[in-house]
Amino acid sequence: MNAPLLSVTGLTMRFGGLVAVDGVNLTAETNRITALIGPNGAGKTTIFNCLTGFYKPTSGELTLNRPGQLPVSLQTLPGYQVSRHGVVRTFQNIRLFPRMTVLENLLVAQHVGLMKKAAFGVAGLIGLKGWRTAEKEAIDRARFWIERLDLTSVADEEAGNLSYGVQRRVEIARAMNTNPLLLCLDEPAAGLNPKETGVLGELLQGIREQFGIGILLIEHDMGLVMGISDRIHVVEYGRKIAEGTPEQIRSDERVIKAYLGEPDEEELPAIVAEDVAGQEGGRA
Amino acid sequence: MDASALGTFLQYLINGLALGAIYGLIAIGYTMVYGIIRMINFAHGEIYMIGAFVAVTTFSILAAAGVTSVPLALLLVLVMAIAFTAAYGWTVERVAYRPLRGAPKLAPLISAIGMSILLQNYVMQTQGARPKPLAPVMNGGVTLWQGDGFAVNVSYIQLFIILLTVALMVGFTQLINRTALGRAQRACEQDRTMAGLLGINVDRTISLTFVMGAALAAVAGVLVTMYYGVIDFYIGFLAGMKAFTAAVLGGIGSLPGAMLGGLLIGLIEAFFTGYVSGAYKDVASFSVLILVLVFRPTGLMGRPDIEKV
Numbered sequence: 034m035n036a037p038l039l040s041v042t043g044l045t046m047r048f049g050g051l052v053a054v055d056g057v058n059l060t061a062e063t064n065r066i067t068a069l070i071g072p073n074g075a076g077k078t079t080i081f082n083c084l085t086g087f088y089k090p091t092s093g094e095l096t097l098n099r100p101g102q103l104p105v106s107l108q109t110l111p112g113y114q115v116s117r118h119g120v121v122r123t124f125q126n127i128r129l130f131p132r133m134t135v136l137e138n139l140l141v142a143q144h145v146g147l148m149k150k151a152a153f154g155v156a157g158l159i160g161l162k163g164w165r166t167a168e169k170e171a172i173d174r175a176r177f178w179i180e181r182l183d184l185t186s187v188a189d190e191e192a193g194n195l196s197y198g199v200q201r202r203v204e205i206a207r208a209m210n211t212n213p214l215l216l217c218l219d220e221p222a223a224g225l226n227p228k229e230t231g232v233l234g235e236l237l238q239g240i241r242e243q244f245g246i247g248i249l250l251i252e253h254d255m256g257l258v259m260g261i262s263d264r265i266h267v268v269e270y271g272r273k274i275a276e277g278t279p280e281q282i283r284s285d286e287r288v289i290k291a292y293l294g295e296p297d298e299e300e301l302p303a304i305v306a307e308d309v310a311g312q313e314g315g316r317a
Numbered sequence: 318m319d320a321s322a323l324g325t326f327l328q329y330l331i332n333g334l335a336l337g338a339i340y341g342l343i344a345i346g347y348t349m350v351y352g353i354i355r356m357i358n359f360a361h362g363e364i365y366m367i368g369a370f371v372a373v374t375t376f377s378i379l380a381a382a383g384v385t386s387v388p389l390a391l392l393l394v395l396v397m398a399i400a401f402t403a404a405y406g407w408t409v410e411r412v413a414y415r416p417l418r419g420a421p422k423l424a425p426l427i428s429a430i431g432m433s434i435l436l437q438n439y440v441m442q443t444q445g446a447r448p449k450p451l452a453p454v455m456n457g458g459v460t461l462w463q464g465d466g467f468a469v470n471v472s473y474i475q476l477f478i479i480l481l482t483v484a485l486m487v488g489f490t491q492l493i494n495r496t497a498l499g500r501a502q503r504a505c506e507q508d509r510t511m512a513g514l515l516g517i518n519v520d521r522t523i524s525l526t527f528v529m530g531a532a533l534a535a536v537a538g539v540l541v542t543m544y545y546g547v548i549d550f551y552i553g554f555l556a557g558m559k560a561f562t563a564a565v566l567g568g569i570g571s572l573p574g575a576m577l578g579g580l581l582i583g584l585i586e587a588f589f590t591g592y593v594s595g596a597y598k599d600v601a602s603f604s605v606l607i608l609v610l611v612f613r614p615t616g617l618m619g620r621p622d623i624e625k626v
Contacts, residue, residue, distance in 0.1 A: 116516040130507040141504045145516040147497035
């Protein structure tokens with residue numbers, strides 16, 4: 034059996050006395066949608082931040098196995114190198130370049146390849162042929178995603194002026210323009226209405242099928258998670274408490290307990306947990 | 318208005334345009350660096366001064382080597398000045414600002430002031446404190462209009478300053494708006510973290526921004542040397558202040574704003590010198606700055622920074 038695209042082993046992230054992620058193991062495979070769920074403050078976004086070079090994990094291994102290439106330890110890469118190796122993420126609170134058009138946002142995502150062909154932009158300035166072809170290809174690729182995500186009518190508008198749901202789609206389109214092996218989505222359905230969420234689910238499945246990439250998904254919308262995930266990992270208080278298919282997770286006692294609480298549980302731990310969640314949200 | 322008054326007005330306008338072009342070139346460096354790392358690079362005026370010194374040195378070396386062709390000499394001087402100041406710009410960022418990335422905003426600002434003093438004294442020690450003269454490189458000019466007891470002249474050097482500046486600004490705007498490098502710079506300006514996550518090497522993009530700003534300042538240094546024919550180690554201070562004023566006037570962070578601001582400061586100085594008093598020309602430009610900041614704090618072309626909550 035091949036090594037999984039992403040394999041995380043013993044990931045631990047400490048902030049002073051707070052252990053946000055504690056020895057988590059998880060894998061994400063090519064051509065699969067892997068979901069990461071758990072109550073607020075469970076450490077899901079922290080895991081993403083470790084994956085994409087935001088945080089240097091206290092300990093643990095984050096290995097990316099690219100087909101036909103040597104494995105890479107993601108935790109040793111500087112932030113800007115992570116996407117060059119094929120891992121890209123989106124944010125819970127959307128982070129587009131607000132004063133650039135949608136098309137430009139997608140072109141920025143193709144920067145690395147373009148710069149190589151453009152000799153630091155000098156070739157672009159004097160309009161060399163190699164650069165023009167590269168730029169045209171980049172625009173074609175961006176246009177493909179603009180059409181695919183139904184953004185044609187807003188392609189030349191500044192991203193900051195678009196509505197929330199549209200910005201989400203732009204963010205996914207932009208991530209796909211980096212040509213990723215693993216697409217990490219942090220709550221892509223947050224703020225979407227049920228209809229938009231349905232469209233998003235179909236889109237993610239479509240991307241997975243058409244491009245065979247791995248998708249790692251943090252999401253609170255259980256309908257979406259159960260509907261499209263191939264495998265689900267559940268974390269609570271920084272620890273992984275369950276892993277399995279949607280059917281297994283749905284009936285897992287620990288998961289139900291984590292989400293609904295025990296019948297006779299005192300209220301204090303819940304309040305504390307919410308507080309920790311608030312702090313974590315502020316950091317991310 | 319009679320013909321003579323109109324002629325005088327036109328003459329001041331031409332002088333102001335040439336001066337404004339130079340301020341605009343320096344101001345671009347301030348505004349770009351501010352845009353990308355939200356810091357005022359107070360050592361930028363010194364970079365311009367170093368450009369002027371490289372120009373004087375290269376001109377005298379070329380004269381000693383017997384180069385008599387003015388276009389060739391100019392080209393070589395520009396290339397040398399740009400190469401040297403680009404290296405200085407890169408180094409200043411590398412040693413004085415990059416280690417302070419993420420530090421409180423005041424730290425790089427103080428570091429910049431220190432860098433400015435250091436560069437001034439370094440040039441004073443190595444080149445001497447006395448003003449350095451340069452024999453005129455470009456003589457003559459054209460008389461646009463001659464009337465009863467007055468003439469409107471454009472010297473070739475003024476013409477050269479204005480044309481070169483326009484060409485550089487057009488090229489530069491293209492670079493920022495149309496190339497991958499310019500896109501990366503704008504991306505870093507708007508969200509540095511996200512730019513990094515998309516594979517842009519943010520540190521290198523910032524370094525290149527300093528290099529580009531320094532190159533434009535070098536051109537300004539060369540032009541000023543040829544225009545005034547005399548420089549000293551202290552010229553960077555006032556020119557830097559004026560260009561900074563120009564950048565703020567136009568709206569700091571805005572490229573067209575810096576160009577417009579430079580032009581306005583140049584024109585204000587030229588007209589104030591002509592019609593009121595040359596001794597108080599600096600008062601005039603800084604007063605305009607204060608007025609603009611009172612009534613339009615974001616500058617003429619700046620965008621208000623609205624924080625969404």
